[in-house]
Amino acid sequence: MAGRRETRRIGIADVALKAGVSHATVSRVMNGNTSVDPVIAARVRAAATELKYKPNPMGRSLALGKSDTIGIVVPDLSNPTFQAILRGLSVAAARDGYRVLIADSSEVSSEEAILAGEARRRCDGVVLCAPRMSDAELEELAPSLYPLVLINRTTASVPTPSLVVDYGQGIQELGAHLVGLGHRRLLYLTGPEASASNVQRLAGLRQFTADFPGVELQILPGGNTFDAGFEATDAVQASGATGILVFNDLAAMGLLNGLSARGIRVPEDISVTGFDDMPFARYTMPPLTTAAVPIASLGDLAWRRMRDLIMNNDAESPTDYFAPQMEVRGSTGPVRA
Amino acid sequence: MAGRRETRRIGIADVALKAGVSHATVSRVMNGNTSVDPVIAARVRAAATELKYKPNPMGRSLALGKSDTIGIVVPDLSNPTFQAILRGLSVAAARDGYRVLIADSSEVSSEEAILAGEARRRCDGVVLCAPRMSDAELEELAPSLYPLVLINRTTASVPTPSLVVDYGQGIQELGAHLVGLGHRRLLYLTGPEASASNVQRLAGLRQFTADFPGVELQILPGGNTFDAGFEATDAVQASGATGILVFNDLAAMGLLNGLSARGIRVPEDISVTGFDDMPFARYTMPPLTTAAVPIASLGDLAWRRMRDLIMNNDAESPTDYFAPQMEVRGSTGPVRA
């Protein structure tokens, strides 16, 4: 029925024919490496532009053994954190002429390894965000993925760059901020148990209680959603704590709403902190005190590390620690006299 | 210095050697197309698994003329709308064994065409979100991009599927909702002038005023940011309108904050609507009445259309209209008596 507009793709051979030279010469002028007679070069270029010739990346990739593409595997593309990393990575890589291929493991840990391997075969390197994968599995997988950049993970099996956010330090800063405001009865509303970043916050808080022996710190199971924060309202109120450290901004917003619904004033009666500094954290009522994770620059740095690995393939393999930046806003204030 | 762990990639030849057969036979087993003696097949498979052989996608792509990859070009990866489309597309494509390559044009219209062309050469098809590109340019570009799926654009130059969100209808529904609540003095707080979706909303509102001759509709320049909404507060108040249609949720939230700061109650004094139904729209105070754009299913459908194009390459080329779904919440109420 419908007539196909099969505009047969034109290849290097067509240009060669039109310019009256060999494939090799066309390749040479297209890549500008070796020297070609200027007049012939011009003739080739003319033929190329006239035919709108563009080299076929597949042929190129096969011959060169590289694809100018890097892969990123993320656990969940709907998570703003990974979206920001992806964007930072993509923009930075594009500046150097690289593209990015995405693989979403949908939080399934078994998929993470498979997708990473597949991505690596199609790409020149892999940026891996695999929070669910076990250390053992990562250790086994890592060598086959080189060049590899890890996000929020490290591995000993192979020297490879890691970018890790120091959640433990961030929560300690927030805690210290509350103590500085006179709070002595604190409460941490946890995230998901399995979450590695929750574990890091807990470790940070152990250090925190050691540093501030006079401060009471309760721990209450929470979650990472708005609703989880909202539902914890009663338990928070019952705890008697005056300073609440919430796992993340989303849950903190839920708690804020719950407290407001019960007529508890923030920060007059209770101070609340979040974590992440989501775009909306500054627009809650009151605006949320939180810790900002510089996720966009994380993606950017991920590319720089990857590029070092690819270009001078003898790069160092540092671990970069990202210190969250505390943002003090209206949801924290002096403890009630 | 650092010892390279050059684990030479193993290819089809290694498997052939190990199994004592030819490359061709290995290829046959791996693809399961043609019939191979069961015992030989088993031997090949054994060799393959033992060597952990995985076919090299580049070789495959070159031979087959396909990459099992589709490209998506977006104007801005930090825009939640495109993130959601990307995710929907990626997940859907993955189910069929396809990957997605991303290209972020950073809102630069001239980049859109180049990136799309490049993506097309590396991929089996392109999903194009190019709001900035002129119709003429799109028309010229489209044929070379086939298989192509357009988002929020259509073109006449070639029959190709389009997915368009009907912003005009959404804003009309919201307007009718306000009229139903008794409002007779409405105001539309616009988005960016250049935005195609703003133009569509304006067109929808022209229809709206034609349908409701007794209703007054003012139009005020706004923007698509929280701050733009906030800054419009005074002008909104001065307008005397009781029902405010805001370009999007973000600006609506800004307006909500501004009104609250001036002691104007919503919805008792003024009703406010947004557009998009962002995740936080339900958590504002009061929760925001808005129109939900089913963006995730948009990505999903984009893949289905693409797949139809790729598989039965004689598919139809329909235009799918997405009708926004109104979400009535607390920010709209009866006009004050």
Place this chain on the structure above:
DNA sequence: CTGAAAGCGCTAACAT
């Protein structure tokens, strides 16, 4: 049913 050989489009040694 299987192996030999051609070819996908390109780059790079090797000749000339």
Place this chain on the structure above:
DNA sequence: ATGTTAGCGCTTTCAG
């Protein structure tokens, strides 16, 4: 400086 030739790793006729 340019053409010839040999791959890159795989699929697919084409013989046998």
